[in-house]
Amino acid sequence: MSRFVLGVTGASGVVYATRTAMYLQRFGHEVTLIVTHPGKQVLEYEGQSALYGYSKDVCNVDDFFAECASGSADYAGMAVVPCSMGTLGRIAGGTSDNLLVRAADVCLKERRPLVIVPREMPYNLIHIENMKRVALAGAVVIPASPQFYSKPATMEELVDTVVAKILKHLGVDATQVATVAHAWGGV
Numbered sequence: 001m002s003r004f005v006l007g008v009t010g011a012s013g014v015v016y017a018t019r020t021a022m023y024l025q026r027f028g029h030e031v032t033l034i035v036t037h038p039g040k041q042v043l044e045y046e047g048q049s050a051l052y053g054y055s056k057d058v059c060n061v062d063d064f065f066a067e068c069a070s071g072s073a074d075y076a077g078m079a080v081v082p083c084s085m086g087t088l089g090r091i092a093g094g095t096s097d098n099l100l101v102r103a104a105d106v107c108l109k110e111r112r113p114l115v116i117v118p119r120e121m122p123y124n125l126i127h128i129e130n131m132k133r134v135a136l137a138g139a140v141v142i143p144a145s146p147q148f149y150s151k152p153a154t155m156e157e158l159v160d161t162v163v164a165k166i167l168k169h170l171g172v173d174a175t176q177v178a179t180v181a182h183a184w185g186g187v
């Protein structure tokens with residue numbers, strides 16, 4: 001069993017977070033959830049309250065006393081799903097001005113997996129530069145770009161083509177990830 005931080009921002013696509021948390025829980029891992037204030041509004045708007053049920057702990061985004069604010073806590077990694085351009089910029093700038101951004105900063109400094117799933121279109125140069133910056137600092141940038149060549153029959157199957165990549169780069173066991181990717185032929 002490993003513990004993972006899942007950060008959810010006010011970008012569209014909260015279903016990616018819901019299904020990431022669902023699989024982590026199914027595979028016996030624990031999810032510590034942090035949702036930004038805009039993230040809460042978009043989560044509700046997109047009808048993704050099931051996400052809370054897949055999370056062991058839900059941290060207040062303003063609570064810097066939460067365990068995941070410290071490098072001493074034994075988290076295996078973190079995913080920011082979906083990641084708004086605002087939060088991407090804050091992570092790239094090292095601002096650590098809320099718990100989500102601080103937890104991401106901790107992952108980078110402790111050399112733990114940090115998966116960032118940006119969601120915006122089109123990107124401006126600031127977005128692209130910020131992606132470059134976090135990638136150089138050690139994050140893995142996985143755009144919310146599902147693939148269609150496996151002919152996914154449902155939205156969930158389509159979403160899972162991205163979710164499998166997130167789980168893989170968090171370091172989840174390959175045989176477990178394979179069960180997510182099974183329907184579409186590999187990660």
Ligand SMILES: Cc1cc2nc3c(=O)[nH]c(=O)nc-3n(C[C@H](O)[C@H](O)[C@H](O)COP(=O)(O)O)c2cc1C
Pocket residue numbers: 008009010011012036037038039042045083084085086087088119120
């Ligand atoms: C319905 C809705 C969808 C949004 N989708 C996106 C998006 O896909 N990407 C993005 O960068 N911002 C998006 N935004 C704007 C962000 O919520 C806004 O920039 C916010 O300040 C992000 O704050 P956070 O990074 O603290 O969550 C959306 C806002 C709303 C209301």
